[in-house]
Amino acid sequence: MIAIVDYRAGNLTSVARALHFLGFACRVTGDPGVLREAERILIPGVGAAGAAMASLRENGLDQALQGAFAARKPLLGICLGCQIVLGRSEENDARCLNLIPGRVRAFPDGLRAPDGRRLKIPHMGWNTLRLRSRHPVFAGLEEGDSFYFVHGYYPQPEDPACVVAETEHGIRFPSALASGSLVAVQFHPEKSGRPGLRLLENFCRWNPAGGTGGAGPC
Numbered sequence: 001m002i003a004i005v006d007y008r009a010g011n012l013t014s015v016a017r018a019l020h021f022l023g024f025a026c027r028v029t030g031d032p033g034v035l036r037e038a039e040r041i042l043i044p045g046v047g048a049a050g051a052a053m054a055s056l057r058e059n060g061l062d063q064a065l066q067g068a069f070a071a072r073k074p075l076l077g078i079c080l081g082c083q084i085v086l087g088r089s090e091e092n093d094a095r096c097l098n099l100i101p102g103r104v105r106a107f108p109d110g111l112r113a114p115d116g117r118r119l120k121i122p123h124m125g126w127n128t129l130r131l132r133s134r135h136p137v138f139a140g141l142e143e144g145d146s147f148y149f150v151h152g153y154y155p156q157p158e159d160p161a162c163v164v165a166e167t168e169h170g171i172r173f174p175s176a177l178a179s180g181s182l183v184a185v186q187f188h189p190e191k192s193g194r195p196g197l198r199l200l201e202n203f204c205r206w207n208p209a210g211g212t213g214g215a216g217p218c
Contacts, residue, residue, distance in 0.1 A: 002204065003038035005065070006030040007055040009045030009080055011188075018190040022197060024204045032064035040074035040204070041065070043081030044190075046150070049104065050092025052084055062097060069099045069182055076137075076203045077184035082177065083155055085184050091153050100179045100218075102157035111170025119170045122152035127187075129165040129175055133217050137183045137202045138164060138176070145195035147187035149175075154186060162218035179218045181208040 004015055004026055012028050019026040019042075026042075027034065035041055043065065045052055056062040069075060077085045084096045089104035096104070111119040126146040131138060154173040157163065165176035167186070177184045183203060189196030 001038055002026040002040050002042065003035050004028045004042045004044060005035065005061060005081075007045065007052060007059070007061055009047045009052045009055070011044045011046045011079065011190075014188075015042060015044045015078065015190045018197060018200055019204070022201050022204065030059055030061065032060045035061065035064040035068060038068075038073070040076075041068055042076045042078065042203075043085070044078040045080030045084070047080055048091055049080065049084055049089035049094040049096065049153075052080055053094050053096055056084075056097075065097060066099065069180065072181040072208060074203065074206055074208055075099075075182040076200075077182070078190070079151060079186060079188055082184035082186045083151075083153060085177075085182060086155055086157065089153065099182055100155075100157050100162055100177060100184070101159070102155065102162075104153050105156050106153050107170070107173075113170065122150060123169040124150045127167050127169065127175075129167055130172075131165050133161075133164050133178075135164050135178050135183070135217070136206050137178070137199060139202055140198050141195055147175075147185075147189065147192040147196060149187045151186060155184065157218070159218045164217070 083104040086102040087098040163174040167175035
């Protein structure tokens, strides 16, 4: 069973719908006991880092997720769920899960496209990935594939080897991370059509301990 973490950060139904479409059983839960029993865990979310972390701590979900990572259980962070796996966020100066050491940074003001056009923050809409390393969860994806983004902050791990993919929005920022049994993506695969479904299916079949692919690069 795949657990989808409910920490009052929204975006749960679309993730569950995508997994059901792919044929994978899943359960939306805020129970740390269910997370401990699950085969793999998705951490979706939209909203603010401070409120998200307060909810995780209130229900003991933070310790359950840290335990799952230590036990090398497959984890997938999506959007806000990608950010809170780092150590600290500039949003609300929030202390996060610290599964991957690093910080979540705000996009700077005055971002411009190569043609001089002023870019909006939050970064919202379709954008592409530049893959920096090979990873089983990204198997079958191509450089031109587009994914859907909605965010005003981005993850910046301490170790550059953790960055699987980058995206351009005025600056080049990490848009996908991997460490051990954890993969985290700043975009929404459940809203990204065929490439997003391919990524979700890859994650649901991925065995970081071996057999269907190795662990993350850092």
